Amino acid sequence: MPEENRPLALTMGDPAGIGPEITAGAWQALRGGTIRFAVVGDAALIARHGVPVRDIGTIAQVADVFAQAVPVLPVALAAPVTPGQPDSRNAGAITTSIARAVELARNGQAGAVVTNPISKIVLKKAGFAYPGHTEYLAALCNVPGREVMMLACPELRVVPITIHVSLRRALDELSTEGIIAATRTTHAALIRDFGIAAPRIAMAGLNPHAGEDGSMGTEEQTLIIPAIETLRRDGMDITGPWPPDTLFTPPARARYDVAMCMYHDQALIPLKTIDMTNGVNTTLGLPIIRTSPDHGTAFDIAGRGVADPASLVAALRMAGRMAEHRNPT
Incomplete structure (x- = not known):
């Protein structure tokens, strides 16, 4: 079966967060279309949100089930789930869900992996050794250190060169070699997975006014240029390095396909300000396609019936489009 026709593998995320609710909402939004997915998780959690669910034995059964119910590849939880009250006893189920979804994609049974939000704090309490989802996925795919995080919405794509480290440490870790490696990975992915034949890349500066010729910092001259x-x-x-305070205006955004940013918040603040609802997190540099909604577990609203599935729907749709570009018919 061509990869673009294969179902997507959707992880459970933290079961006490909004993952089950937005999964139910995403199925309702997509059940009549061509994008189909199987949840690697617990069916009962999703059924709480008023949608039919069905355990399946293999992901190949999605085609027969998806129109009628949410297909679920079961993963057992270690402790009962109360929405909004995360429990590190379920950390093993959370990471098992991710590992199984990656395995399905790596062996060709799933077209892509889409991940529901996890809590790094909850997992860390249980001994999770990775800074976040991105690094764990790279380890599962045997490409640690090659992962690149890109955030995308209809009006903007951004890539942070340094990711889940403190700002002080990010400044220490920023290097010419790191900028080159992340940009090469991004350029290749825009061609292969997004169908952009000749990507236009804008490079952000690090300092105010992109250093103002060295008067406000020399990293532009020594590292970025x-x-x-x-x-x-x-x-x-x-092009660049551009002053970060003008790089994300509408006229500036029209001139590039992706902005390479020097640290986490330089990339994520404009993306989430412009369109957090439809923002998608995708990991480049992996042998598989991976996307995720651009928000967290939202424990504060879990179980209240108010969570918006739009970002998860966008992540599922993006994963489907990426699969089509990677393997055109």
């Missing part, structure tokens, strides 16, 4: 020069020699259409 050498990376840009190397990438241009690779044949990339790349």
Whole structure:
């Protein structure tokens, strides 16, 4: 079966968060279309939200089930779930769900992995050794250190060069080599998975006014510009470094396909300000496709029936489109 026709593997996320509710909402939004998924998780949690569910034995059964019920590949929970009250005893089920979904994608049974939100704090209490989802996925795919996080909405794509570290540590870790590696991975993914034949890349500066010729910082001159020069020699259409405070205005966004940012919040603040509802997190540099909603577990509203599934729907749709671009018919 072509990869673009294969069902997507959707992880459970933290069972005490809004994952079960937005999963039910996503199924209601997509059940009549061509994008289908199986949840790797607990059927009872999803059934709480008023949708039919059905345990399945293999992901191949999704085609026969999806129109009538949410297909679920069962993962047993270690402790009862109360919405809004996370329990580290269920950490093993959460990570098992992710590992099984990755395995389904790696062996060709699933077209992509879509992940519901997890709580890093909950997992860390149970001994989880990774800073976040992105790094764990890279380890599962045997490509640690090659992962690149991209956030996308209809009006903007951003990639942070440094990710889940403190701002002080991010400044220490930023390097010309890291900028080059992340940009090369992003460029290749835009061509392969997004169908952009000649990606236009904008490089953000690190300092106010992009350093103002060294008067407000020299990282642009010592780290960023050498990376840009190397990438241009690779044949990339790349501009910058641009002052970060003007890079995300509507006229500026019209001139590039992705903005490479120097640290986490430089990338995520504009993306979430512009369109958090439809924001999608996707991991580049993996041998599989992975997307995720661009929000967290939202324990404060879990179980209240008010969670918006729009970002998860967007993540599922993006995963489907990426699969189509990666394996055109």
